[in-house]
Amino acid sequence: METKQNGPIGRPRGFDADEALERAMLVFWKHGYEGASTANLTNAMGISTTSMYAAFGNKEKLFRKALERYSEGPSAYLARALEEPTALGVATAILAGTVRTTTRPASPRGCLGVQGALTASDSGQEVCDLLVAWRNDGYSRVRERFQRAVDDGDLPAETDPGLLARYVTTFAYGIAVQAASGVGRDELQEMADAALRNWPLF
Template sequence: MGRHREYDVDKVLDATLCVFWRKGYEGTSYADLTEAAGVERPALYSAFGNKEALFRRVLDRYQERFMNHIPEALGMPTAREAARHILFSSVELNTRSPEQAGCLGINGSVAGSDESEPVRQALIDFRAAGETQLRERFVRAKAEGDLPPHANPEALAAFLMAVMHGMAVQAKAGFSREMLEAVAEQALSAVPGGGAAPA
């Protein structure tokens, strides 16, 4: 009691993030987590609570460390540039390491048991937040005249999210970066607008 922790919380989060990213929530056991973190199970319980609470901390860390491309994309001058940045950055994220292929938010969503329902809902909320930001960016683009009057910002955001989710699954299945970039380019051809900043 009152004993100083003998491990670095940030290192534990990074180590367990890698495991959840590779195996998904349901596929990750406490043995996997303790082995990766180099701490005993009671220490993990003490620091983070249960597996779900640890995963939620890991999801926050993932967003903080690996999802910078979303705010970057939202700041691009045109909707088409925003779409290009988010698509190609997603390809880079999904293929940067064979050990962490795909996306934590997609890999982690393979959660089928009743006990995993809160995690599944957290991942739905995580992805929905990104889609909302993208939709709002496209609404602004339409108001500025960057997107044509017939453009549907809601459908466009949902389309790009569907493509990114699909690319994450394909990356996990071993698709090459070159093939996923070709997919991203094909998807970009469906985004209206010329790519030049509106007057």
């Protein structure tokens, strides 16, 4: 009599996929997509190349998963900032969150979403496009929040929410670049405070 067996037959994975993805995210964050070699990734993740491909797919798929993890973890301050009751509170929280995240002592400096693939070879173009879409999505969410602030009377009726959102997100990305260049947290926070001193800006 045959016994039906449910599920795939094979050896157990033998490693913590969640921890491996966290380590891969840090490698991509530090080196960028093209700068992160397969050896860099597997050494940091503590697994073989075969295991990496079996668990996460190819390098591009791994990067996509790492970016999702970054969005839900280090970059989650954006979602929290959008819940602030005022537009000024939103902008303040976005810039403060950017300063904190891009200068954390235990993490690479800068922002994975900004520096992950500013330029890329043909083989990395899809990742470059992915990060453009990631940044554009962040801008759109901020613009929608500022539009709501205009509609609610929190911002003057003549305010251009798109221009204001572009200003805040561009400044945030600039903070990330400066952080990656070694500018300290205190100086970056002073810059962020100065950027919003004459609110509303537009």
